[in-house]
Amino acid sequence: MASDTKHLEITLDTQVDSVNLAEEMCLRVAEAAGFGEDDCYRIGMSVREGVINAFHYGNQERPDKKIYLAVDLTADKMIIHVLDEGAGFILADVPDPLAEENLLSTSGRGIFLMRAFMDEFDVISGRNGGAEIVMSKKLPTPGSTSPNGQGGRNAKPRQEA
Amino acid sequence: MSLHATHRDAGQVTVVDLSGRITLGDGSALLRKTIRGLLDDQRKMILLNLADVDYIDSSGIGELVSGFTAVKNQSGDLKLLHLTKKVRDLLQITKLYTVFDVFTDEGTALRSFR
Numbered sequence: 001m002a003s004d005t006k007h008l009e010i011t012l013d014t015q016v017d018s019v020n021l022a023e024e025m026c027l028r029v030a031e032a033a034g035f036g037e038d039d040c041y042r043i044g045m046s047v048r049e050g051v052i053n054a055f056h057y058g059n060q061e062r063p064d065k066k067i068y069l070a071v072d073l074t075a076d077k078m079i080i081h082v083l084d085e086g087a088g089f090i091l092a093d094v095p096d097p098l099a100e101e102n103l104l105s106t107s108g109r110g111i112f113l114m115r116a117f118m119d120e121f122d123v124i125s126g127r128n129g130g131a132e133i134v135m136s137k138k139l140p141t142p143g144s145t146s147p148n149g150q151g152g153r154n155a156k157p158r159q160e161a
Numbered sequence: 162m163s164l165h166a167t168h169r170d171a172g173q174v175t176v177v178d179l180s181g182r183i184t185l186g187d188g189s190a191l192l193r194k195t196i197r198g199l200l201d202d203q204r205k206m207i208l209l210n211l212a213d214v215d216y217i218d219s220s221g222i223g224e225l226v227s228g229f230t231a232v233k234n235q236s237g238d239l240k241l242l243h244l245t246k247k248v249r250d251l252l253q254i255t256k257l258y259t260v261f262d263v264f265t266d267e268g269t270a271l272r273s274f275r
Contacts, residue, residue: 016186048218052185098256106223109255113219116254
């Protein structure tokens with residue numbers, strides 16, 4: 001890790017309140033890093049969805065399991081890691097929520113939203129075998145923020161591979 | 162900010178005024194309880210006023226879809242009114258904007274149920 005990288009990590013219980021806590025923590029980091037209102041919203045939503053994914057799908061809502069959240073603030077981007085203690089999953093196996101047959105599904109949009117709202121997104125196998133979501137957003141440069149939703153860098157979602 | 166819901170009758174239509182966040186946990190649960198309660202009372206024409214809902218996560222989206230399906234399954238209709246920009250954008254990128262009937266005027270929305 002580069003010496004100018006700021007690192008923050010927290011271990012969360014597998015409970016609903018952890019979702020809000022993670023969102024609030026990352027929002028504070030994002031605001032302090034200079035992200036505008038729209039990017040903060042996208043980062044906050046992505047963190048929520050990452051922790052919801054760990055809470056529900058990864059840890060199966062089991063209170064004996066933990067969720068590990070880490071934030072790295074480098075010279076050019078904010079990187080967020082969300083690690084669960086589940087069985088892991090393969091990103092390519094996640095159904096496309098935009099497919100006609102999935103439009104009325106009551107779940108399965110979290111991954112899509114994270115991909116849409118962040119600059120980089122991936123799921124890797126975590127150190128304990130669970131899934132580790134790794135996503136990042138480039139830090140704003142002067143004059144590049146979009147405080148009121150005028151088309152941030154990721155206004156449109158990326159297509160599934 | 163947690164979710165608050167009140168409802169009022171406008172003829173055959175029940176308008177549900179929501180404010181706050183529809184997110185995993187209490188927000189989604191309250192929306193589910195409200196819609197199921199209306200269906201139990203045979204109120205099957207439902208207009209959700211989202212003017213004061215500034216945040217919905219994937220759990221909230223799922224609950225909107227679940228409510229929509231439950232109402233449709235009972236030959237009713239569930240429509241949306243006064244979306245905030247964030248909520249509208251979210252429904253657009255998830256392609257649900259084309260699934261729900263969405264209105265910007267309450268009178269027009271109420272007339273559309275006839």
